[in-house]
Amino acid sequence: MTTTVDARTTAAFNLGPARALSCRECGHQIPLAAEFACSECFGPLEVAYEFGHVRREDIEAGPKSIWRYRNLLPVPTDVQSYPNTEPGLTRLVKADRLGAALGVRNLWVKDDTGNPTHSFKDRVVAVALAAARQLGFKVLACPSTGNLANAVAAAAARAGWESVVLIPSSLEKAKILTTAVYDGALIAVDGNYDDVNRLATQLAAEHEDWAFVNVNVRPYYAEGSKTLAYEVAEQLGWRLPGQIVVPVASGSQLTKVDKGFRELGELGLVDATPYRVFGAQATGCSPVSTAYKAGTDVVSPVRPDTIARSLAIGAPADGPYVLDTVRRTGGAVEDVTDEEVVEGIRLLARTEGIFAETAGGVTVATAKKLVETGQLDPDADTVLLITGDGLKTLDAVADRIGPKAVVPPNAAAVTEALGL
Amino acid sequence: MTTTVDARTTAAFNLGPARALSCRECGHQIPLAAEFACSECFGPLEVAYEFGHVRREDIEAGPKSIWRYRNLLPVPTDVQSYPNTEPGLTRLVKADRLGAALGVRNLWVKDDTGNPTHSFKDRVVAVALAAARQLGFKVLACPSTGNLANAVAAAAARAGWESVVLIPSSLEKAKILTTAVYDGALIAVDGNYDDVNRLATQLAAEHEDWAFVNVNVRPYYAEGSKTLAYEVAEQLGWRLPGQIVVPVASGSQLTKVDKGFRELGELGLVDATPYRVFGAQATGCSPVSTAYKAGTDVVSPVRPDTIARSLAIGAPADGPYVLDTVRRTGGAVEDVTDEEVVEGIRLLARTEGIFAETAGGVTVATAKKLVETGQLDPDADTVLLITGDGLKTLDAVADRIGPKAVVPPNAAAVTEALGL
Numbered sequence: 001m002t003t004t005v006d007a008r009t010t011a012a013f014n015l016g017p018a019r020a021l022s023c024r025e026c027g028h029q030i031p032l033a034a035e036f037a038c039s040e041c042f043g044p045l046e047v048a049y050e051f052g053h054v055r056r057e058d059i060e061a062g063p064k065s066i067w068r069y070r071n072l073l074p075v076p077t078d079v080q081s082y083p084n085t086e087p088g089l090t091r092l093v094k095a096d097r098l099g100a101a102l103g104v105r106n107l108w109v110k111d112d113t114g115n116p117t118h119s120f121k122d123r124v125v126a127v128a129l130a131a132a133r134q135l136g137f138k139v140l141a142c143p144s145t146g147n148l149a150n151a152v153a154a155a156a157a158r159a160g161w162e163s164v165v166l167i168p169s170s171l172e173k174a175k176i177l178t179t180a181v182y183d184g185a186l187i188a189v190d191g192n193y194d195d196v197n198r199l200a201t202q203l204a205a206e207h208e209d210w211a212f213v214n215v216n217v218r219p220y221y222a223e224g225s226k227t228l229a230y231e232v233a234e235q236l237g238w239r240l241p242g243q244i245v246v247p248v249a250s251g252s253q254l255t256k257v258d259k260g261f262r263e264l265g266e267l268g269l270v271d272a273t274p275y276r277v278f279g280a281q282a283t284g285c286s287p288v289s290t291a292y293k294a295g296t297d298v299v300s301p302v303r304p305d306t307i308a309r310s311l312a313i314g315a316p317a318d319g320p321y322v323l324d325t326v327r328r329t330g331g332a333v334e335d336v337t338d339e340e341v342v343e344g345i346r347l348l349a350r351t352e353g354i355f356a357e358t359a360g361g362v363t364v365a366t367a368k369k370l371v372e373t374g375q376l377d378p379d380a381d382t383v384l385l386i387t388g389d390g391l392k393t394l395d396a397v398a399d400r401i402g403p404k405a406v407v408p409p410n411a412a413a414v415t416e417a418l419g420l
Numbered sequence: 421m422t423t424t425v426d427a428r429t430t431a432a433f434n435l436g437p438a439r440a441l442s443c444r445e446c447g448h449q450i451p452l453a454a455e456f457a458c459s460e461c462f463g464p465l466e467v468a469y470e471f472g473h474v475r476r477e478d479i480e481a482g483p484k485s486i487w488r489y490r491n492l493l494p495v496p497t498d499v500q501s502y503p504n505t506e507p508g509l510t511r512l513v514k515a516d517r518l519g520a521a522l523g524v525r526n527l528w529v530k531d532d533t534g535n536p537t538h539s540f541k542d543r544v545v546a547v548a549l550a551a552a553r554q555l556g557f558k559v560l561a562c563p564s565t566g567n568l569a570n571a572v573a574a575a576a577a578r579a580g581w582e583s584v585v586l587i588p589s590s591l592e593k594a595k596i597l598t599t600a601v602y603d604g605a606l607i608a609v610d611g612n613y614d615d616v617n618r619l620a621t622q623l624a625a626e627h628e629d630w631a632f633v634n635v636n637v638r639p640y641y642a643e644g645s646k647t648l649a650y651e652v653a654e655q656l657g658w659r660l661p662g663q664i665v666v667p668v669a670s671g672s673q674l675t676k677v678d679k680g681f682r683e684l685g686e687l688g689l690v691d692a693t694p695y696r697v698f699g700a701q702a703t704g705c706s707p708v709s710t711a712y713k714a715g716t717d718v719v720s721p722v723r724p725d726t727i728a729r730s731l732a733i734g735a736p737a738d739g740p741y742v743l744d745t746v747r748r749t750g751g752a753v754e755d756v757t758d759e760e761v762v763e764g765i766r767l768l769a770r771t772e773g774i775f776a777e778t779a780g781g782v783t784v785a786t787a788k789k790l791v792e793t794g795q796l797d798p799d800a801d802t803v804l805l806i807t808g809d810g811l812k813t814l815d816a817v818a819d820r821i822g823p824k825a826v827v828p829p830n831a832a833a834v835t836e837a838l839g840l
Contacts, residue, residue, distance in 0.1 A: 114534045158773030169826050177814050180821040183770040191829035202831045350603040353578030391811045394597050401600040406589050409611035411622045
């Protein structure tokens, strides 16, 4: 349910319907600010709202981006008047051929590769930037190994902000280029991602005008993932799917998709029909899946070893909330091998013409496994979230695919190569 | 103006408002068919229409893809009920920071990197596929060196069609992978692009159920580019821009953008205000720019030598029509060096957070040159077409950009590297 707002907290910032930050553990509330941990219990803070009357027709008449849902996000009403990358409203594709391959009667793919830097990170960064502007920050920053780096550097460039993006110096050259091109302060750190992450927390404390999107403005940033739920429901004709499969890295996205669906029901924008949320992980980094299968609430950290690097968070901050969500909704968490991930990428490409990054392969392969093990209902309306683009993880498929044949330049050779 | 349809020709196929194919040279008309050259004079054939009453509100209530304009395209009314990649309705970004850098008061960027395979080719291929289906074809095919290969392979996969994609065997591995992943018949040909193109024409003649999108169904395919014009006008609030800069490869896109603007005026969907169309080429493949500057109607073929490979057509089929269009509208054709292309890519990324392929660099750099030489009016509303994605041409920038610094994992080192 929507968190209730204490009368004591007032909105000192213009962040639309957002009214306070509320601790997910102890419920303690503080006024809107650049805080991410509860001062009472160190639990994670989440945005609490007082929504006005939100109508379908106002949303439908709004911008063709996530800002059509601005009255459900911690952003000012005039958010679209500030320069931003205008992400969202990506395709929801009815995936009959993939559905037939998986044995799911009615299947949709939410294809977030159409975003400005080709991943869902454009959504969360756009919300973080909008909130950071109101909170008085001047620099947009993050630690990242890929998609987030792209999204932060691009959003800052578009807005005319400085950016500071920290990456491990060992990062693949393609990911460095796709961030460096935006000309922000891209800093390569001699260390692994954990080192980079620690450094970000330290720098956030030292530089009060630096908004590290996934650190000190994380409560606002995370809310951007709700827009995936809003769009799925609107694109289905204002109804909730019966099942949704979401990749799990920190776990934030899965919990926010659930939050988005619940809000739509509470606000009367959709009928509050039951839905089941499923989490997808790569076996080489599956702490949440492991905990789910063990029937425990405790997510034990792991050392990631998987090609699905955008999901390779060994100590997922929202892991316990993922477990809560899937258990409450009757879903599950499942994991798949790197071999299955590659097959998932290829299956999606072959059947629907969508080339996903490794995280998308995890989602497709997990859906397949969930059907085969009887966990996913083949007769329920089902949505798969494809959150990033295959162009960024070409290495995953590079050794598996290529031309069917190499031929001399004559028609007979082509015909023969095709077995015609 | 819209080509008048002879009473003799009747629509044997369900292709919406399309009524005939009309020769652009002699005006001879034939019934709708899979033909591309005039039987009388060998001139190129173009689709002629009889449009019904098309209203803004019907378009606005339509699909969030190019199919909102289905009543202006050679496709059946129920086109969106067949599986397709649903391209279009990409961002039109108000580009104030780029505008300031170029000295253009009101500038917009049409960002077609958001399409399903990240180039405008998804538009033309979607229209080609829809028409090919009606014309009785069973296989989708093309010769290509990149963007078109991606788009054809993806669209065929989504539709459940076989595809045959011919590429030069020397193509970069990344472009091979981004086509091969869709699992069609990708054939590498030992030869250059001219060899591959000739082979396509030969195969199109031999295999009557193969639709080579840019050969035997080219008249339909080419119409897809009109949707760029429709979207620009709708996204500007149903009005035409004063100026538009379009990259020139075969020249087809530029002429179709002009055709789209004219149709909107003729149908009363916008006021038929004057607009000027500008063409952009790389100096290393600038046959149309050369002819424009020489004041001639004759486009002499060149051997391409430029990093802008998606524009590297040395003998552009629609070159003379580009000259007609820019001269009629008061525009121009200009060209820029590869060095300027890279600077154009970087300028667009730095100011607007949009990472374009080399063709986009050509467009931005050409716009800059057109302003500097007084050819582009800095006070007129101006649109730049960005038709493909930088992720596909990383090599163009690989040697120029990178991290600002490589530092050890401590905060002081970061602060020092940033000069703070």
